[in-house]
Structures are given as structure tokens and as C-alpha cells.
Amino acid sequence: MKFSANLGFLWADRSLPDAIRAAKAAGFDAVECHFPYGDPAAETRAALEETGLAMLGLNTRRGDVTAGDNGLAALPDRQEEARAAIDEALAYARETKTGAVHVMAGNTKDPCARTTFEVNLAYACEKAAPDGIMILIEPLNPRDAPGYFLNGTALAAEIIHDVDQPNLRLMFDCYHVEIIEGDVIRRLETLLPVIGHIQIASVPDRGIPDHGELDYASVLSRLAELGWERPIGAEYLPAGDPDPDMSWLARFQNKG
Structure with a gap:
């Protein structure tokens, strides 16, 4: 089994290029990130080329975080900003040869939210397709x-069906899904045809994926049986250590 270091959480105190180098030294097979925009894309690309690691994914900007924004693409009154965020993310992805962009929906109960989200996702898919970039959507838990x-x-599967674009896929974060719905292995089996990326962290503390409610040995074993070959995203919170314990990584890498 292969693993990707999510640099939104791991080595987050370092510049993105230095975090990429740390992920390589720790033995990860790839990297991914949240919001890379504070680091020049050319420097990120150079670190990726130096280490030989691929950047699997990055997020669109959340908007005004101080005002409570957590994405823009489903907000009916923010469409211009949402598309600017999509354009920005795709430009960074192109320059760094990043494989996917997670388009963040945002916080809203507006009755037009789903239509707005689907229209903006169609826009993102169209803009991403010429460069072979995948567009991802991710359910987030209410806690x-x-x-x-x-x-x-x-809901995510319905939206993917409605938008009906080959480069639109589900980001299946086992941590979020376990909190929202549970039954993670069965949902992986059912949703596998529309899944583009999988992430892991322990539940409920979002720590190292070697403890808690989810038995990742079983989850990863089933994924291997299902033929999953792409790196799994390690999107967990380290325990405050600038050089986090990575002993779990070698154990899990040897499982598939």
C-alpha cells in the first residue's frame, strides 16, 4: 500500500517545499496539501522534481475564514469569487503538475446551493479537463x-451523477465518513467507482491512523482486495511534534 503525506497537517510549520522534502525523508510515496498559495508554485515544483514525489491534490481557497467561510462553490451569491478560486487552484495545479483540485463547497443552507455547486463544478471540470486534472468533492462532518x-x-454521489463529467470524483475521507455515517468498508465498496482519492486518520481524535474506532488494518486490506493502487492520503494531526512519529507508515506500507 502506498501513502501520501497531507502537508496541510504534517510539517505544517515549514514552507511547502521543505515539507515536501520532509515527507520524502519520512518514506512517503507522494504528497498532497490544503492551501499552497503562500508558496510560489515554481518553488513547490522544484521541490517535487528534486524529491521525485507527485503532488496528488490541493484545495480551492476557503474565502474569508475570519468571517466563517469554508469554501465558496455552493454559495449562490459568491459565484464570481468561487470561479476565481477555481481558476487560481487550477493554475497552481498546472504549474506543479498536481493531479487533482478539491473544490470546497462552503457553509450554506440556501435552497439554491446544490444547483450553484453543480454549475460551478461543471465549470471546474471543463477548465480542468484539457490538463487531465481531476476535480474532487469531499463530504465534511458537522462536528x-x-x-x-x-x-x-x-449527496456527493448524486451530485457527481448529475454533473456527469468524467473528471469529477469523490474524495472519500474515512475520518469524516465514519463520523457522519459509519460503515466505512461497505461504503468504500459501494462508492469505489466514483472515488478519486481516499484519506485516513484515527477517529475520533484525527490522530495517527493506528488507533481509535476504525481498524485501518482491515480497511486497507479490503482496499487492496478491491484493487486500489493509488496512494492513500495521510491527513491526520500529529501530536505537536515537529518530527512526528512515522513508525505506523512502514507497517501499513507492508500491508499491500
């Missing part, structure tokens, strides 16, 4: 992301 529009895998 960590209260009010987030995309709050379940069934």
Missing part, C-alpha cells in the same frame, strides 16, 4: 465543519 453544504456521501 469539524458545522453548516458545510456537502455533508454526506449519498
